[in-house]
Amino acid sequence: MARIEDIPGRARVHDNAELDEYYARLEKVGTGALWTVANEIEPWYPQPASVPMHWRYEVMRPLVVESASLVRGEEAGRRVVYLVNDGRRDIAAAVGLLYTGLQIMNPGESMTAHRHAASALRFVVEGTGAWTIVDGDRLRVGPNDFAITPNGTWHEHGNEADDNFVIWQDGLDIPLVNALDANFYEVHSDLHQVPGKVINTSILTHGSGVLKPDSRSWSKPYSPLLGYPWEQTYEALLNLSKVSDGTPYDGVIMEYVNPHTGGSVMPTMGARMQRLSPGQATLAHRHTGSVVYHVAKGRGHSIVGGQRFDWKEHDIFVVPSWAWHEHANDDQDNDACLFQFNDFPMIHSLALWREEGMDANSEHQDV
């Protein structure tokens, strides 16, 4: 049944018996009449299948911990509880075309090396001892550190601690790469890489924050810096907070960058960290692009598409494309930090970015 919009310029053909019979003949030869679907496939504004969702860490954590004794990492490949958007069960997306999950590694455990066309990133939630090896570079990561595994890089990871497990959040563009029919997957022929002798080579080479090495040292389309430590990130936010309240919609927000170009860490996904000072509340805005948030620090709430999410440390919530959203730090004494990853680099590179903001005098957001 065509959705009729009785507006000049929109499809407004009323079906009748003659047309129905014509549509049946079109269908038989693998075709259709555009005017029966036009209003649906060309909406006035984005109509995400994804809905705003909030996953509480206190609910997820026991289930994630349970998986550590239910399945062996070696058999699971990676032991992950992934987050499913109610509107995107079909493609394993948390929002839009982004996948996310919580991965747990037992003390002393390691996973096998593999690579794929999808890009991956990690945000460490708890535990010491986590490491990854990305194209031979062994990287150590701790709580609130951010790390990347760009598409096509060999990667494997593990936990070298004796007494605690590691939980980190994975973020991947799997649904995107599958939607583009461009996914490939390979298991490393030796199951493991032989890492270089120096740990954190990429940080030592590219992570000074102010100096970049000789420009011929990097030519790949993603950041040469594989790890972004929390201490450096938080210090940058605190410093910026001394001179600015940030943007009206996000507070103090900074992007993790490719230090070689100043651009996003990977071509498909970007990541940011934002700081809301005690009691700070932002104005609502909306934009194209999908966002997965992780509460790195503090407690507060966000209103996303008219739904209120009261969040605290390690909760995850998502903002679908074009949904109004605003954030508030509900603690009057302590700051709050939200980590996010998003599909903005892709949206920008395809010239699809659009943004609208409420001004301070507007009524509260409508959906």
Ligand code: GTQ
């Ligand atoms: O570590 O590359 O959560 O390939 C899901 C698929 C993590 C990974 C996931 C993956 C990975």
